[in-house]
Amino acid sequence: MADTPGPDGRPPGRPAAATPLGRFRAEARDAITPRTGLLILGVLILELAFVVSYIGAFHSPTPERLPVAVVAPAAERQRVVDELNGIPGEPLSARPADSAGQARTMVLERDVDAALLVSPDGRPDRLLVASAAGPSGVQALERVLQKADPSQPVEITDLRPPNEADGRGLASFYLAVGLVVGGYLASAAAAASYGARPANPHRMLIRLGALAVVSVLSGLGGAIVADFVFDALPGHFAALWWIGALTTFAAAAAGMAFQVLLGPAGVALSVLIFVVLGNPSAGGVYPSALLPPFWRDLGPALPNGASVTLLRNYAYFGGHHTATAWWVLSAWAVGGVLVGALAARFRRGRGRRSPEPAPAAPG
Template sequence: MVEPPTPGGQPPGSPPASPPAARFRGEVRGAITPRAGLIMLGVLILELAFVVSYIGAFHSPTPDKIPVAVVAPAAEQRAVIEKLNSIPGEPLKGQPADTAAQARAMVLEREVDAALLVAPQEGGDRLLVASAGGPSGVQALELVFQKADPSRPVQVTDLRPPNEADGRGLASFYLAVGLVVGGYLASAAASASYGARPANPHRMLIRLGALAVLSVLSGLGGAIIVDLVFDALPGHFVAIWWIGALTTFAAAAAGMAFQVLLGPIGIALSVLIFVVFGNPSAGGVYPAALLPPFWRDLGPALPNGASVALIRNYTYFGGHHTATAWWVLSAWAVGGVLVSALAATFRRRPKAADGTMAPAAPGGTGAAA
């Protein structure tokens, strides 16, 4: 005797069909694993952090205590400095200079961003600037002086404009950004072979050696592009080459350290530090004096900002005012190497069946190789 079909149309003896909602949930679980969901959530957080950081840094550039040397007759100098420092919002920070020659040297050696030469007998003052350090900063300075005393004209003299092929003086910024991005992407590429955590210190040193070689080539390529190809930053080929090599290696070594400590999450941390925070705080589109306090203070401590300062100051200002930037890049490079080496040496190895520490695997895939 043949059994009639069930009310739902299923053959007799077959399990009942799942409700549509249950089938949809099953498809979702099959398409997006919990791990993939967490990664997507992390990407969303990085995306929003990127938007917040860039808009926060650039939405309202405002001069804040821009250092200005003041040369004036002895009877007037203190009053002029106090007047500059009392402008609403404190956009300027005046400091005395004895002579015009001293003030000029202070501008070109990056001790100050501008110098005001007060000449009461001539009925007009001179403002010495160096727009190669950031044209946007010079424009902001001109606007501040125009608003401070419209009745007293200020003649602007640009002591060091950008090279003609450097446009708005941004070649150093874009070069530094490219070098930093290349560094942390190289460390991520190295981890793609056998995982983020090498199995032993020897393999960690081999990876770091490979990153060092790539960094030298990266600096060489960057110098060729900005000097020989586009003529944007000519005349300082060797200096730019080695600044570029150190910049790339600092980002690569730090990226490797993040990955050794945190695994794949270390790549996201590299993006957060070098892209989300590093690029807008590097003093490219707007110099540091126009950025809000958080980005202005953070920039010099990151490889991006240190690299921009080195490239720009060696290209236009004879390498003055670069000691801090050298220390910052060196600290990131050396710190990355030390953290990676120590983590690879002391990383806990899996226990064997007898409770002893098992030897590191000679190869293979996964997190250790």
């Protein structure tokens, strides 16, 4: 029979601390267990990682090899391309284009970020841009050209500005952030209710099926808000819906796989990947070409960056230049299902091989 605690909450037989300091130490040991201390330490590490990631990504946006098409008279074309590519720091990656029409198509199909039309008669050059892909990128490009040749004026022609209700073109970024957060929070909620590690593969697949239904509803709700409620990304309802559904399910399936592998620590890993690393590298606030190398290379490989690319390019650019983003989101979704199923099956098989516990002694 278990011993009944005394009036002060201390088990019988444990002497009371003789001094106030001793009593405080005893209470501290009971209030902050080693497990609690480790959890608090983990939260602190995530907090500092959050600060480092966001400040590191955004503290000094600098263009690096922004793709630019150049249209110029044949005698000057290569010289202009070489001059742009020779700017210190390599902020531009210039390539020739045969005509203004071809350069315009390259901008709208996202093969390049901008096109420079060089005037042969001393008039201002024209810079074709699409600020719906990120106004900060256009501003950075304009500054680079002004520093390269301050004596040559440049007129900006915006081929595809953001919708009036889209502000600075950030609606796709915020929609992607909400969808990803909803995905991993849904998997975390399922873990909080029924345990981070499902008892068997069948139960895990049932839970994934529920998350798939939630993902379809999540994509539907996001499309309704972005298209019909705020008119920020109008005219592409079906595309927004299914991109949103795949985004949510990719984050949910990956989050569940992390939990099957690591238990409750899998939730922390989801926060690290999707929030601490995924959001600043997604190319929303600043295009990827303005981010430091680590975030620039990481962003397209995470669901956040892939979702931003899909939402933005379907809303403004006819779905061009999205093949890689589709593969990335699909890989996270399929990979999460496979890793979670294999880990659950392995744990179940290992549990079957474990010896039966010895029967408890009488009394």
